[in-house]
Amino acid sequence: MNGLVLDGLAVGHRRGRRRPAAAVLAGVDARAGAGELTVLVGPNGTGKSTLLHTVAGLLPPLAGTVRVDGADVAELPPAERARRVAVVLTERVEPGLLAVEELVALGRHPHTGPTGALGAADRAAVAAAIEAAGAGHLAGRRVVELSDGERQRVLTARALAQEPAVLLLDEPTAFLDVSSRVTLLDVLRGLAREAGLCVLVSTHDLEPALRLADHAWLLDRTGRLRAGPPEQLVADGAVAEVFDAPGLAFDPAAGTFVLRGDGGGPPVAVVAPEPEKALVARLLAREGCAVAGELAQDVAATVTLTGPGRFAVSADGGGNGRAVELAGWSELAAWARRAGVAP
Amino acid sequence: MKPLAALVAAVLVLFVAAVALGPVGVPPLDTVRVLAGLAPSDPRWGVVIGTVRLPRALTAVLAGAALAVAGALVQTLFRNPLADPYVLGVSSGAGLGVALSLAAGGAAGGAVFADGLVGLGRLGAVGAAALGAAAVLALVLVLARWVRSMVTLLVVGVMVGAVTTAVVSLVLVWSDPRIAQQYVVWGLGSVDGTSRGDLVVLAAVVACGLVVSGLLVKPLNALLLGEAHARSVGVPVRRLRAGVVVAVALLAGGVTAFCGPIAFVGIAVPHLARLLVDTSDHRVLLPVTALTGAAVVLACAIAGHPPGAGTVVPLNVVTSLVGAPVVIAVLLRSRRFALT
Numbered sequence: 001m002n003g004l005v006l007d008g009l010a011v012g013h014r015r016g017r018r019r020p021a022a023a024v025l026a027g028v029d030a031r032a033g034a035g036e037l038t039v040l041v042g043p044n045g046t047g048k049s050t051l052l053h054t055v056a057g058l059l060p061p062l063a064g065t066v067r068v069d070g071a072d073v074a075e076l077p078p079a080e081r082a083r084r085v086a087v088v089l090t091e092r093v094e095p096g097l098l099a100v101e102e103l104v105a106l107g108r109h110p111h112t113g114p115t116g117a118l119g120a121a122d123r124a125a126v127a128a129a130i131e132a133a134g135a136g137h138l139a140g141r142r143v144v145e146l147s148d149g150e151r152q153r154v155l156t157a158r159a160l161a162q163e164p165a166v167l168l169l170d171e172p173t174a175f176l177d178v179s180s181r182v183t184l185l186d187v188l189r190g191l192a193r194e195a196g197l198c199v200l201v202s203t204h205d206l207e208p209a210l211r212l213a214d215h216a217w218l219l220d221r222t223g224r225l226r227a228g229p230p231e232q233l234v235a236d237g238a239v240a241e242v243f244d245a246p247g248l249a250f251d252p253a254a255g256t257f258v259l260r261g262d263g264g265g266p267p268v269a270v271v272a273p274e275p276e277k278a279l280v281a282r283l284l285a286r287e288g289c290a291v292a293g294e295l296a297q298d299v300a301a302t303v304t305l306t307g308p309g310r311f312a313v314s315a316d317g318g319g320n321g322r323a324v325e326l327a328g329w330s331e332l333a334a335w336a337r338r339a340g341v342a343p
Numbered sequence: 344m345k346p347l348a349a350l351v352a353a354v355l356v357l358f359v360a361a362v363a364l365g366p367v368g369v370p371p372l373d374t375v376r377v378l379a380g381l382a383p384s385d386p387r388w389g390v391v392i393g394t395v396r397l398p399r400a401l402t403a404v405l406a407g408a409a410l411a412v413a414g415a416l417v418q419t420l421f422r423n424p425l426a427d428p429y430v431l432g433v434s435s436g437a438g439l440g441v442a443l444s445l446a447a448g449g450a451a452g453g454a455v456f457a458d459g460l461v462g463l464g465r466l467g468a469v470g471a472a473a474l475g476a477a478a479v480l481a482l483v484l485v486l487a488r489w490v491r492s493m494v495t496l497l498v499v500g501v502m503v504g505a506v507t508t509a510v511v512s513l514v515l516v517w518s519d520p521r522i523a524q525q526y527v528v529w530g531l532g533s534v535d536g537t538s539r540g541d542l543v544v545l546a547a548v549v550a551c552g553l554v555v556s557g558l559l560v561k562p563l564n565a566l567l568l569g570e571a572h573a574r575s576v577g578v579p580v581r582r583l584r585a586g587v588v589v590a591v592a593l594l595a596g597g598v599t600a601f602c603g604p605i606a607f608v609g610i611a612v613p614h615l616a617r618l619l620v621d622t623s624d625h626r627v628l629l630p631v632t633a634l635t636g637a638a639v640v641l642a643c644a645i646a647g648h649p650p651g652a653g654t655v656v657p658l659n660v661v662t663s664l665v666g667a668p669v670v671i672a673v674l675l676r677s678r679r680f681a682l683t
């Protein structure tokens with residue numbers, strides 16, 4: 001089949017000639033299709049980077065095979081491999097005085113002759129790669145002058161200039177701000193769709209990754225890899241099982257992590273339109289209050305939005321009794337903090 | 344290609360100046376006549392130029408180009424702006440060879456002392472330096488096959504150099520003080536006293552080294568991406584490392600054998616060249632580095648034989664006293680200075 005197929009793959013670093021290699025992951029079977037964005041997610045230290053290096057052919061597999069469009073990556077000569085698989089690693093690139101086009105042109109390495117001189121086709125490929133990675137406005141600039149987000153686009157363009165069938169990226173979003181992260185993932189998905197590339201990205205940005213990916217590989221701490229559409233992994237509870245921590249839970253419906261209410265605080269009802277209602281509920285949960293439904297009985301207090309940034313808090317259920325006016329979000333937070341620790 | 348043409352012109356002018364200037368000044372017209380193969384107005388100038396000035400200028404060109412290119416190679420390989428051709432132990436290996444040959448000569452009899460490092464003694468020293476440099480680089484090359492990372496190779500090179508230097512110290516301490524003095528003189532570096540035969544050998548060795556360097560241009564460019572990325576685009580990194588060691592052995596080893604260790608050129612000239620052409624592309628950088636190195640050593644050779652004065656200033660004194668401050672000033676004034 002087209003794309004990437006892992007078959008019984010074991011990965012890890014060989015420690016020497018005599019000592020046995022320690023497998024970080026073993027028996028991995030997975031596929032990533034051409035034309036799809038696949039994300040590789042998992043907690044720190046589960047072997048995402050080692051797996052990517054092995055898939056890229058930079059680390060020999062301890063067992064099993066990695067196939068790209070049917071060809072075994074470990075068996076390919078380096079130049080041939082480089083024409084099929086391109087990587088963007090976390091390794092620091094020190095571009096010196098290189099301009100954007102010069103750096104991207106280094107991706108033509110497996111296609112050029114012994115001097116590395118660029119032909120017309122190479123130049124066209126470089127220009128197309130810069131455009132496809134959304135780095136067209138950066139042309140002519142020096143790489144050292146770029147921001148982290150811009151630099152990541154240029155490095156992606158460099159990999160694209162290799163004209164590979166498979167594009168691998170190791171935590172490309174690590175140093176980017178929130179909007180650059182989502183934009184980069186979106187660019188990668190566009191590349192997969194439009195150029196028919198098989199794109200595999202490891203990332204810690206679970207929420208945007210699961211939202212934008214066509215396919216997800218989920219690694220857990222036991223070294224098991226589960227693959228499927230993101231929604232399937234969420235629905236099966238696999239994502240929650242891998243990532244949930246004390247006090248933090250993955251909310252399958254919202255696709256985000258929420259603080260787990262521990263139920264220790266007094267129940268508080270919220271009367272407000274969205275999105276203020278959700279925001280008040282989040283604030284109350286953070287301060288230790290349990291959030292009750294609007295019609296719930298036995299609430300300790302009710303918070304009502306009375307105007308922009310204005311709240312009324314009544315100390316008991318029905319909204320009767322003494323109401324306290326709060327003039328802003330910070331006063332609401334202060335009240336909730338007192339209420340949250342109250343017996 | 345403008346800077347390239349300007350550099351070629353600068354090298355030519357400095358070359359003529361190096362031939363014309365010295366304790367005995369030769370008129371520029373006669374200098375050009377001799378260089379063009381015509382008879383000068385005074386036959387003495389033909390002798391001065393043919394036996395002293397021309398070999399010196401040619402040696403300066405070869406040494407400058409070779410050391411500068413070797414420096415650029417190791418700076419890119421180790422991705423370290425402080426790397427110079429001697430980090431791999433070339434100079435200490437050559438030094439060991441020279442020290443051993445001096446000591447052996449001293450033990451065999453007093454003849455070597457009389458000659459010092461000229462004549463037969465010089466030939467022995469050159470051969471011994473070449474052998475010593477080759478032995479140390481061969482050791483580093485063998486170790487490089489086992490070494491995983493560039494940093495380890497760098498440390499191995501420095502350690503091998505340290506061991507070799509220690510052995511040199513032992514040899515010098517255990518032998519005649521006059522040998523130690525000659526060793527010190529050798530260590531000051533010199534582009535003087537190369538014979539026609541020396542020049543042929545040196546030119547051949549340097550030419551081989553430059554050809555090997557030229558073959559490494561493409562993978563060296565890819566290495567700017569880092570070692571793992573370079574491998575991912577198909578660069579055989581181990582072979583590249585071996586290629587650089589061989590090139591450095593030919594370039595720096597050859598020059599050190601004939602001229603002694605010449606400090607500073609290998610480390611500083613690549614930086615100057617990068618500033619000059621404003622690129623990290625080795626296809627441009629290496630030729631420019633070679634020409635800049637030739638120009639710098641020619642200028643130092645001129646400064647080392649000041650017109651009108653009867654004395655000679657050792658080459659390493661000139662390079663360090665004059666060259667180092669100039670480089671510092673240039674680097675400080677350039678905001679564009681960046682590694683590799």
